[in-house]
Amino acid sequence: MSKPLTIKTMEQLAAEGKAPEVLFWVGCAGSFDARAQKITIAFSKILNEAEVDFAILGTEESCTGDPARRAGNEFVFQMTALQNIEIMNMYKVKKIVTACPHCFNTIKNEYPDLGGNYDVVHHTQFIQELINDGKIKMKEGGEFKGKKITYHDSCYLGRVNGIYEAPRKVLENLDSQLVELKRSRSNGLCCGAGGAQMFKEDEPGDKRINTERVDEVIASGASVVAANCPFCITMLQDGIKAADKQDEIMVYDLAELIVNNNGL
Amino acid sequence: MIQSIVFLIVLGIASIIAGKKFMAIRRNILLGKDEPDVEDAGQRWKNVFLIAFGQKKMFKRWIPALLHGFVYVAFLFTQIELIEIIIDGVFNQHRFFRPFLGGFYTFLISLIEILSLLAFIATLAFLARRNLLKIPRFQKSEMNGWPKLDGNIILYLEIVLVICVFMMNGADEVLYNNGLTHANGVGSGETGSFNFAITSSLGPMLFGGMSEGALVIVERVGWWGHILVVLAFLNYLPISKHLHIMLAFPNVYYAKLASRGQMQNMPAIMNEVKSMMDPDAAFADDGGDDEELPDFGSKDVFDLGWKDILGAYSCTECGRCTSVCPANLTGKKLSPRKIMMDIRDRAEEVGQHLDAGKVDFIAQDKRDAQKTLTAENYDDGKSLFDYISKEELHACTTCNACVEACPIMINPLEPILKLRRYEILTESAGPTEWLPMFTSIENSGAVWAVPDARDKWTQLIDNNKES
Numbered sequence: 001m002s003k004p005l006t007i008k009t010m011e012q013l014a015a016e017g018k019a020p021e022v023l024f025w026v027g028c029a030g031s032f033d034a035r036a037q038k039i040t041i042a043f044s045k046i047l048n049e050a051e052v053d054f055a056i057l058g059t060e061e062s063c064t065g066d067p068a069r070r071a072g073n074e075f076v077f078q079m080t081a082l083q084n085i086e087i088m089n090m091y092k093v094k095k096i097v098t099a100c101p102h103c104f105n106t107i108k109n110e111y112p113d114l115g116g117n118y119d120v121v122h123h124t125q126f127i128q129e130l131i132n133d134g135k136i137k138m139k140e141g142g143e144f145k146g147k148k149i150t151y152h153d154s155c156y157l158g159r160v161n162g163i164y165e166a167p168r169k170v171l172e173n174l175d176s177q178l179v180e181l182k183r184s185r186s187n188g189l190c191c192g193a194g195g196a197q198m199f200k201e202d203e204p205g206d207k208r209i210n211t212e213r214v215d216e217v218i219a220s221g222a223s224v225v226a227a228n229c230p231f232c233i234t235m236l237q238d239g240i241k242a243a244d245k246q247d248e249i250m251v252y253d254l255a256e257l258i259v260n261n262n263g264l
Numbered sequence: 265m266i267q268s269i270v271f272l273i274v275l276g277i278a279s280i281i282a283g284k285k286f287m288a289i290r291r292n293i294l295l296g297k298d299e300p301d302v303e304d305a306g307q308r309w310k311n312v313f314l315i316a317f318g319q320k321k322m323f324k325r326w327i328p329a330l331l332h333g334f335v336y337v338a339f340l341f342t343q344i345e346l347i348e349i350i351i352d353g354v355f356n357q358h359r360f361f362r363p364f365l366g367g368f369y370t371f372l373i374s375l376i377e378i379l380s381l382l383a384f385i386a387t388l389a390f391l392a393r394r395n396l397l398k399i400p401r402f403q404k405s406e407m408n409g410w411p412k413l414d415g416n417i418i419l420y421l422e423i424v425l426v427i428c429v430f431m432m433n434g435a436d437e438v439l440y441n442n443g444l445t446h447a448n449g450v451g452s453g454e455t456g457s458f459n460f461a462i463t464s465s466l467g468p469m470l471f472g473g474m475s476e477g478a479l480v481i482v483e484r485v486g487w488w489g490h491i492l493v494v495l496a497f498l499n500y501l502p503i504s505k506h507l508h509i510m511l512a513f514p515n516v517y518y519a520k521l522a523s524r525g526q527m528q529n530m531p532a533i534m535n536e537v538k539s540m541m542d543p544d545a546a547f548a549d550d551g552g553d554d555e556e557l558p559d560f561g562s563k564d565v566f567d568l569g570w571k572d573i574l575g576a577y578s579c580t581e582c583g584r585c586t587s588v589c590p591a592n593l594t595g596k597k598l599s600p601r602k603i604m605m606d607i608r609d610r611a612e613e614v615g616q617h618l619d620a621g622k623v624d625f626i627a628q629d630k631r632d633a634q635k636t637l638t639a640e641n642y643d644d645g646k647s648l649f650d651y652i653s654k655e656e657l658h659a660c661t662t663c664n665a666c667v668e669a670c671p672i673m674i675n676p677l678e679p680i681l682k683l684r685r686y687e688i689l690t691e692s693a694g695p696t697e698w699l700p701m702f703t704s705i706e707n708s709g710a711v712w713a714v715p716d717a718r719d720k721w722t723q724l725i726d727n728n729k730e731s
Contacts, residue, residue: 007722028711030721037721044725058719062709068702070662072561072684072694074530076702078537080709086541105525113529155663160525186668187324190590195662199711200697203659206595 005048009058010091019091020055022047025098025107028063029230035237036099036230043099043123043255045264050135054097060087064106071196078114081106085116099123099255101156101229102194108161122157124167124228124254131173142261144176149257150222152181152213152236153188154229167228170254174261176224181216189213191235198231214239217249224250226257271353271491278495285502289577292615295639296570299518308517311673316516321671325584328393331386335422338379339509342429345376349491359436363449374461377433381462384426391419401583404592406602411505411581418506425493432486433460435479437467444476508580512672515578518571519673524664527681530560533689561685564647565611566639568679575674576607585666585676591659598659600666600676606651607679617644648683657683658695 013020024047029036047054062084065077084107088096096118098104108120121129130136151171157163164185171178183189192202192209202208214236217225225240227233236251252260302308314320319336322329344361351360362369393399394415402415436458439445443455450456457464471482501507562568585600586592592599617625618637626634627643634641657680666676688694704713 004727005725007719007725009719026718026721031718032710032712032714032716032721037724040721041725056719056722058722059717061718063705063711065705067711068705069527070681070684071698071701072681072686072688073698073702074533074560074685074689075537076705078530078534079541080705082534082537082541083709105523109523109525110527110529113526114534155661155665156525159664159668161523187588187665189588189593190661190663190665192590192661195660196698196701197661199701200658200695203591203596203598203655205591205597205659209590209594209661212590212594 003048003051005045007044008055009060010055010093011058011060013055014091021053021095022055023088023091023093023096024054024056025064025096025100025103026056026061027098027100027103027230029234030099031061033230033234035233039099039230039233039253039255042253042259042264043127045259046127046130046136046255049262049264050130052130052135057087064103066102066106067196067199069106069110070194071199081111081114081116085111085114088116088118093118095119095121097121097123097126099228099230099253101154101161102231105156105160122161122163122166122228124157124170125163127254127258128166128170131170136258136262138173138258139262140175142174144174144224144257144261147176147224148179148220148222149174149176149224149226150179150181150217150220151184152191152217152225152227152232153184154227154232155188155190155194157228158188159186167226167254170258171226174257179220179222181220183216189216191229191232193231193235198234208239208242210235210239211242214243214245218243218245223248224252224257226252226254228254265356268354268356274492274495275350275353278499282495282498282502285499288615288619289502289507291618292565292611293570293573293577295565295611295614296568296573297566299569299571302518304521307521308519311519312513312517315671315673316513319671321673324669324671331389334379334382334386335390338376338383338426341372341376341379342425344372345429346491346494349487352487353491357448358445359447359449362447370459373433373458377429377460377462380426380429384423387419387422387426391416394419401587404583404586404599404601406599406605407581407583411605414504414506415581417500418504421493421497421500425490428486428489428493430463430466430486431482432490433458433463434467435471435474435483435486437463438471438474439476439479439483441468441472442476442479444479505579505581508578508672511574511578512580515574516673518574520571520675520678524667528678530685532558533560559686560689561687562679562682563649563686563690565607565614566642567686568607568648568682572675572679572682573607573611575676576604576611578672579604579608579674580672581605582671584669584671585674588665588669590661590663590665596655596659597653598656600680603652603656603676603680604674606648610646610648610651613646614639614642614644618642652683654687654693657687660684 026040030040062080064084065080069077096107101122104120104122107118131138149171151168153164189212190209191213225236227236233251233253240246240249240251319333322332348361352358394402436445440456440458443453471479565573581601583601589598589600618639621637623637625644626637626641630641660680662677664677700713701711704710
C-alpha cells in the first residue's frame with residue numbers, strides 16, 4: 001500500500017529547479033550507526049506515507065558540532081557549523097526536521113548566532129502534527145495494543161527544550177498502556193551520553209549512568225521503552241543488555257513504533 | 265537617652281562593618297568579565313516575582329518547600345517589626361507603630377508571632393534533617409567542616425531570634441496586664457492586653473507572677489537580643505552560605521534567559537573560522553599572521569562572567585543540583601554544588617589577597633612597572649583548577665538537571681563548560697578519547713571516522729519487504 005520510498009537530496013532537487021518544503025537533517029548517528037539507520041529509514045517511511053515534500057543534504061551534511069562544542073572545542077564546532085550554515089543558506093532552507101535532539105538543539109538554538117535561521121522541529125513533534133492533521137492514520141489494534149510502554153525523556157528534547165507532550169501524544173495513539181518512569185519530564189534522568197560522554201569512557205564511579213536509568217525502566221514493568229534520541233537508544237540498549245533483559249524489554253524510537261504499528 | 269545613644273553606636277558600627285564586607289563581595293563578583301547586555305527587564309522582574317519572591321521552584325519538593333516557606337515568610341514579616349525596633353531604639357519609643365495602625369498592628373504582630381512559631385518548628389525540623397535524619401544531599405564530602413557548621417549556626421541563630429521575639433512580646437504582655445507597659449498609646453497605669461495571638465496567653469503562662477524588674481529585664485533582653493542577633497546575622501552573612509537571602513533576588517534577575525541549549529557564542533573564534541573559510545580573506549589580511557590569539561575559556565575567576573561569581577555567592581549549598589546530577593548519582597567526583605562553592609572560595613581568596621595588597625601577588629612581568637596589586641596584575645600562581653579537578657569537569661553530561669534543580673536559577677553548567685573550553689582550547693588538553701572525534705568532525709564531517717558515504721543508508725531501504 002505504501003508508496004515506494006526514494007530519498008532525494010537537496011542537490012538533486014536543485015538541479016531540477018525544485019526546493020522541498022522540509023529538509024530532513026539525518027545527523028551522524030542516523031547516517032552511520034547501524035541501529036540509528038533503522039530510525040532514519042522508519043522516519044523516512046513516515047514522511048513518504050504522509051506525502052511530505054522532503055529531501056536530505058546527503059553527502060553535503062556534516063556533524064552539527066554539538067559534541068565538539070560541549071567538549072569545549074569551539075574551533076571544530078565553528079568549522080563544521082559554519083560549513084553547514086553556508087550550505088543550508090545556499091539552498092535557502094526554511095524548515096528542518098531531525099530525529100536527533102542534539103542536532104535539533106544545536107541548529108535551533110545555536111546556529112542563529114552564527115547566521116543560520118531556520119524553523120527547526122524534532123521528528124516527534126513532526127509526527128504528532130502529521131497524526132493531528134490526519135496525514136498519518138493510526139491502524140487500530142496494532143502490535144502494541146495493551147502493551148506496557150514507557151517513555152524516556154532525552155535531556156536535549158525535554159529539559160533543555162521543554163518538549164514533553166508531543167512525544168507522549170504520539171504514544172497515546174498506539175492503544176497501549178503508557179507508564180511513566182520514576183524520574184520523568186523535567187526531572188528525567190540523563191542516559192549518560194550527552195556532553196560528548198558518548199565519545200569517551202566514564203569517569204571513575206560506582207555505576208554507569210545508563211545502568212541507573214535502566215533500573216528505572218525495569219522497575220516500571222514496561223516491555224517497550226520509547227525514546228527520541230539515537231544516543232539514548234544506544235545507552236538504553238547497552239544498559240538493558242547489561243541487565244540481561246534484552247529479550248523482555250525492547251527499545252524503540254517513536255518513529256519505529258509508528259512504522260511497526262502501521263506496517264509501513 | 266543613654267539607651268538611644270548605645271543603640272545608635274551599636275547600629276552604626278555593625279552597619280559600617282557589614283557594609284565594608286558587602287562592598288568586598290561586590291568587588292569580588294565584579295572580578296568576573298562583563299556579561300552581555302541584560303535584556304528583557306519584563307521577563308526578569310517576572311522571574312524575581314515568581315521564582316525569588318514566590319519561591320516557585322522550591323515547590324518541586326513539598327516538604328522542604330513548606331518548611332522553608334515558614335522561615336522565609338516569617339523573615340519577610342519580621343522586617344516590619346525590625347523597622348519598628350530601629351525606630352524605637354533611635355527615638356526612645358516603645359511600639360512606635362501601635363497608635364498609627366491600631367487593630368491592624370495587633371493583626372500584624374499576631375501574624376509575626378504565628379509565623380515565628382511555625383519558623384521555630386521548621387528550624388527544629390531542619391536541624392533534625394541535617395543532623396539526625398542525615399538527608400543524603402547534606403552529607404556529601406564538600407559539606408564536611410565549615411559548610412556543615414555554617415548550616416547549623418544559622419539554624420541556632422534562628423532559634424535564638426524566635427525566642428527573643430516571644431520574650432519581648434510575652435513579658436510586655438504581662439507588664440500591660442499589670443498596668444506597667446510603656447507601649448505607645450497606652451495610658452500610664454492602664455491595664456489591658458495587646459491581644460497578640462500567641463503571647464497574650466503564652467506571656468502570662470511563662471512570666472506571670474514575675475516582679476516588674478524581672479519582667480522589664482526579660483522584655484529588654486528579648487528586645488536587645490532580637491536586634492543584636494539581626495546585626496550579628498548581617499555581619500555573618502558575608503562569610504556564610506546564608507547570603508542567599510539577599511543575593512537570590514539579583515541572581516534570579518540576572519539569570520540566563522536564553523535557551524538552556526544555547527552555549528555562549530565565541531565571536532573571536534567564529535570570525536577566525538569565517539576568515540579561514542573565506543578565500544578572499546587570506547589576502548585581505550595584511551601580515552597580521554603573528555598576532556597571538558587570546559586565552560580562550562576560563563581558568564580563573566577573572567575569566568568567568570560576573571554572573572557566574574554572583575551565582576557562587578548566591579548558593580546556599582542546599583545540594584538540590586548535586587542530588588539530581590547523573591554523574592554524582594553514579595559515584596563520579598562531579599558535584600555541581602561543589603563547583604559553585606569552589607568558585608566562591610577562589611573569589612574569596614583573591615579578594616582577601618587584594619585587600620591585603622601583597623605585592624608578591626603582582627604578576628612577575630608586571631612587577632617592575634606596577635607597585636600596587638590590582639585585579640588586572642594579579643597572579644598568585646593559582647587558579648580555579650587548584651580547586652576543581654579535570655575529572656570533575658569531564659564527568660558532566662550537560663544534561664541541565666542541575667540548572668533545572670536550582671531554586672534560585674544558579675547555573676553550574678556555564679562555568680563547567682567555560683573551564684572545559686580553557687582545557688581544550690588554551691591548554692590543548694582534555695580526554696584523549698575525544699581527539700578522534702574532533703579530528704573526524706574536522707576531516708570527514710562525522711563524529712566517527714567511517715569509510716562509508718553519509719547517504720549510504722539510503723541504499724538499505726528495501727521497498728519490497730516490511731522492515
